[in-house]
Amino acid sequence: MRYLLIHAQFGIVLLSLSITGGASAQTSDTLFFSLDMNNPISEGWLEPDSEMVGIRGDQPPLNWGTTYSAFDDDKDGVYEVAVPFNLNADSLLISFKIKVDGAHNPDDGWQAGRNHDVTIYKGMENKLSIAWEDRPPQPPVTITGNLEIVRDFQGENLLPRDLFIYLPPGYEESDQHYPVLYMHDGRALFDASDIGQEWKVDEAAEELIQSGDIEPVIIVGIGNTQDRIDEYTPSKQVWRHELERVSPAQAPSFPGAYAGDYKSTEGDTIRFRTKADTLYAMIPGGDFWQSLILKARHNFYLPQAGITFGFSLSDGKVDKLIASKPSIGGKGDMYGAFILNKVKPFIDQNFRTKQGKEFTALGGSSLGGLITLYLGLNHPDVFSKLLVVSPSVWWDGRMIIDEVKQLPGTTGQHIWLDMGTAEGEGAVDNAKALHRALAEKGWSARNLKFIIEEGAAHNERAWAKRVPDMLRFLFATEN
Known part of the structure; x- marks a missing residue:
């Protein structure tokens, strides 16, 4: 179900x-x-x-x-x-x-x-x-190599954010031009002192460049803002479900009149019961009861999930239910325009970059993985390589899979796709479904790397372990 x-x-x-x-x-x-x-x-x-x-x-x-x-x-x-x-x-x-x-x-x-x-x-x-007032101890700064930070970089109609720019060994002493990897959630890439964890992209890049395993590369971390969910999602997620009563009310008066089972058109059932004048809900597939807050006549609120339950009456009896949440997301194209029209031109003008698509990659994790694939597939003339790390395939009814299915065929881009087995309910199945959709459009093992990491969770520590292989996939030196 x-x-x-x-x-x-x-x-x-x-x-x-x-x-x-x-x-x-x-x-x-x-x-x-x-x-x-x-x-x-x-x-x-x-x-x-x-x-x-x-x-x-x-x-x-x-x-x-x-x-x-x-x-x-x-x-x-x-x-x-x-x-x-x-x-x-x-x-x-x-x-x-x-x-x-x-x-x-x-x-x-x-x-x-x-x-x-x-x-x-x-x-x-x-x-x-x-x-509540306790704070963890300040970890040491863990920046390795040459990292430049541009503070409060401005974008039209978006909040300002910092840019974290890793420059490869020897950059200052040479006139060489370099390929560029643009990554979302830039604050988490290079320094654990800020949020407590990091991808260790700088450490991995330094070691792999100096050993000759990958070519020297510039890595640009684009900081997120408080609008991260909106910016990293391609579509607005409208969340509203209608359900009908399928069992009798617990009692004729408040709050028992609302109690009972309600079923959606998709076949999911929400159960309601009362205890001490409080209404509780059990969500589909769950085995715990959650208390609801009365907000208005016939309207209750589940604060843990931000869901409003609106009960409707017919002939004086509660027989229907609307479950809804505020719509969120949908600024992905605006964020993409910010990268294409503001960030990339700034980097190309101020650093020695190779500007062709064959030298330009995009990457991110979670919702950052989602927006990476969406923007990458819509701009194959800009990005030839994509790191789609632990992507939030679930967003808006798995809309990213529909995006892939609508492609006329493969774009020829090189795509890294991965997921850990400890990343939550349905995560691996969603990643496999996305992989199948890409394969059906013509991607193969030659240009699609698919990894299921046993026991890996959804955090920077897990991604840091995979970063060296990600960089080898994108920028391996020719043997």
């Missing part, structure tokens, strides 16, 4: 929230979080009765798109949650942040600063206590 409700930033995921709190299946690999939220409560912006507190992170069942909810059962300002992990080794390194789901919160409810890191160990009791 296709999961209906939660299309998060890194894929289709299921919320995990129970009425009584905690995880449904605690194992020896469980990490018990205690989150001290007394500061934001005393500051007045966290509303415990209407907002959800929890964890987001980079290892399943955590992800960066959906909050894994915690609970403050004794109302002391300390929220607790047990997160069960699946360890395939003796230990697992997890990056995470506290997240508050609500409206008008500082930094959209994200804990400030870099990501926190914690290592859990198999067969041991893993506990972590952290306060």
Whole structure:
């Protein structure tokens, strides 16, 4: 069955929230979080009765798109949650942040600063206590080689962002011109001191260039902004589903009149039940109940996912349901024009580049992988090589696969496509479907490299391990 409700930033995921709190299946690999939220409560912006507190992170069942909810059962300002992990080794390194789901919160409810890191160990009791105001220690600067930074680079109708420009060894001493790799999420490529993790692109490039494995190359990291989701998505995702009641109401009065099962035209069922005058929902494929907030007559809100449930009546009985979320995304073409008309001309004018398409590559991960493939396929006259790393194929009903299917044939571009097996529900299947679509259009092993990395998660550490092979694929020296 296709999961209906939660299309998060890194894929289709299921919320995990129970009425009584905690995880449904605690194992020896469980990490018990205690989150001290007394500061934001005393500051007045966290509303415990209407907002959800929890964890987001980079290892399943955590992800960066959906909050894994915690609970403050004794109302002391300390929220607790047990997160069960699946360890395939003796230990697992997890990056995470506290997240508050609500409206008008500082930094959209994200804990400030870099990501926190914690290592859990198999067969041991893993506990972590952290306060909202806690910050991880400042890691050292890890820049290797010659990196120039252009601050607040301007683009029309887009927010300014930094450009991070890696120059190969010997650049200053020569008059040579170089191929260029443009990459999204530039802040995460070269220096772990900023966000806590990095791709280690500079370290890999330095070693491979000096060993002669790849030709010298300029690498341009284009920083993201708070509009990352909009800029990295080619289409506006309209999220609205109609469902009809398929079971009787729990009670004739509020809130039992809304309770029962509702089925969509796609065959997915959402269940509702009540407890202590609160309405709870169970999403398709899930086994946890999530509490809803009454926002208006017949309208309830699920803060963890930003979903509004609007119930409609017929003859005084609740018989239909509209599940909706605000539309997001769709600035991909505008962002592409920024790269083509602003970033690339600036780089070509100020650095010694080889400007032909055969010398120009584009790359990124997650939504950055999605926008890389979209822009690359639409501009094969500019980019001949594409790094499509852990792409968010799930976006807008897998629209990127439809884009490929509409091609008259292969563009002849060289494409690297990969995915880790620990990147979330359906990620590998989506990557395989994208690979099949490309192969059916004429790509072959000669110009399409497809990697499924066993045990790899959706984070910079996993991508850093694959960077040397990515650079060899794009810029290997001729033997």
